[in-house]
Amino acid sequence: MRLKKILVVVFLLGTVTTYAQLKIDAEVRPRFEYRHGFQTLFPDDADPAAFVSQRTRLNAGYVMEKLDFFLSLQDVRVWGDVPQLNRADRNGFSVHEAWARIALDTSWAIKLGRQEIIYDDSRIFGNVGWAQQARSHDVALIQYGNNGFKADFGFAFNQDGETLTGTTLTTNTYKAFQYAWLHKDWDDVSGSLLILNNGLQYIDSDNSDNNETRYSQTIGAHIKTKGEIGLTANLFYQFGKDISDNDLSAYLLALEASYKASENVGLKLGGELISGNDNGVPSDGDNNAFNPFYGTNHKFNGLMDYFYVGNHLNNVGLLDIYAAVNFKLNTKSNLNVALHNFSAAADYSEKQFGNEIDVVYSLKVQQFVTLKAGYSHLFESDGMEILKGNSDGNINNWGWVMIAIKPTLFKSNSK
Numbered sequence: 001m002r003l004k005k006i007l008v009v010v011f012l013l014g015t016v017t018t019y020a021q022l023k024i025d026a027e028v029r030p031r032f033e034y035r036h037g038f039q040t041l042f043p044d045d046a047d048p049a050a051f052v053s054q055r056t057r058l059n060a061g062y063v064m065e066k067l068d069f070f071l072s073l074q075d076v077r078v079w080g081d082v083p084q085l086n087r088a089d090r091n092g093f094s095v096h097e098a099w100a101r102i103a104l105d106t107s108w109a110i111k112l113g114r115q116e117i118i119y120d121d122s123r124i125f126g127n128v129g130w131a132q133q134a135r136s137h138d139v140a141l142i143q144y145g146n147n148g149f150k151a152d153f154g155f156a157f158n159q160d161g162e163t164l165t166g167t168t169l170t171t172n173t174y175k176a177f178q179y180a181w182l183h184k185d186w187d188d189v190s191g192s193l194l195i196l197n198n199g200l201q202y203i204d205s206d207n208s209d210n211n212e213t214r215y216s217q218t219i220g221a222h223i224k225t226k227g228e229i230g231l232t233a234n235l236f237y238q239f240g241k242d243i244s245d246n247d248l249s250a251y252l253l254a255l256e257a258s259y260k261a262s263e264n265v266g267l268k269l270g271g272e273l274i275s276g277n278d279n280g281v282p283s284d285g286d287n288n289a290f291n292p293f294y295g296t297n298h299k300f301n302g303l304m305d306y307f308y309v310g311n312h313l314n315n316v317g318l319l320d321i322y323a324a325v326n327f328k329l330n331t332k333s334n335l336n337v338a339l340h341n342f343s344a345a346a347d348y349s350e351k352q353f354g355n356e357i358d359v360v361y362s363l364k365v366q367q368f369v370t371l372k373a374g375y376s377h378l379f380e381s382d383g384m385e386i387l388k389g390n391s392d393g394n395i396n397n398w399g400w401v402m403i404a405i406k407p408t409l410f411k412s413n414s415k
Helices: 002-016 382-388
Strands: 019-038 049-063 067-078 096-105 108-115 138-145 151-156 178-187 190-202 210-226 231-240 247-260 263-275 318-328 333-343 354-364 369-380 396-405 406-411
Touching: 318 396, 354 382
Parallel strands: none
Antiparallel strands: 019 049, 019 396, 019 406, 049 067, 067 096, 096 108, 108 138, 138 151, 151 178, 178 190, 190 210, 210 231, 231 247, 247 263, 263 318, 318 333, 333 354, 354 369, 369 396
16 A cells, blocks of 8 residues: 555656656566576485576656656565465565665766666676565765766665664674776777775674774776677776785686677677685685675676675685677577686685586567576586585586566656
């Protein structure tokens, strides 16, 4: 009832306000997954997992002459996680985004509230759109844009509730961050510079006087060229302190070349080197493992999520050499095939982790409906067995089918 009232008020405002536009759209995205070695090696005496998860969203965007407002409500569930005839839902609707953007003049604006943060190829900041719940931040942005130059200055400070004393955060998230993202477009190349000061809450269970925010700094660049042969590069360096008060010195280097072989075939060849710790642990107060923080990590290093998706942090790092080919089958469908070779970036008893092949098919069924299906297979080496603590030697594969239905429910005309 509360949601209905909100939408009615927004609709009425859109019909009477000059220079205003209201857009309401929705998303229903069920996905079936079969997991037999997804994210970690499949053990003996276990059954594979199979389930259907679903994301449902209702989005409302309201644009005025100097004010943008956006609200995104979502429900995330697994089919069957709530019994039939149940009086209450398990999760219910949550607020994925709720922000307002105020234009100060033609170049400057302030954007406040819960919002997705996506920059460049989503390596450090991304919305993790593959995950049904996705990622958003409670943040204040100061934005500038003029003549192909953009600048965002972001500020976040998190607490787990209103209090009368203290600022110790117990929620499993970052305590605070401040960042600057600078981006410039030229005719044949674009470049970005990111500077991030990221604070994590340290809690001393024995002495609360020692509770503090420990900050690390990340600085780096993203460069992309345009043309028949395209080049994309990421170069990032991290320093400062990690959550355990180790001195942080880590890096990420990536280079990818793309080539449009024909109207229907595109090729990619690349590599990414992410620094890590010898033998997989920080030593002598030094941590050399890079952390991609808030990036869309599912997009990188293989779709089976063996690295940097809730795992592999403060470990031996990663060298990922990959090749991919995309086939445009017709105007509505395409097929993408990628092959990865994984190995440790730091010293390790067995550096070779193995190979992964990912196949993804996409079909635009109709205007608002897209069907996707994928299959991935991991061919592990001895190093992966040591890394994951599993030498059972089972097949490790993963398959999924997803349909995304994203209709526009209402769109008013500008006045």
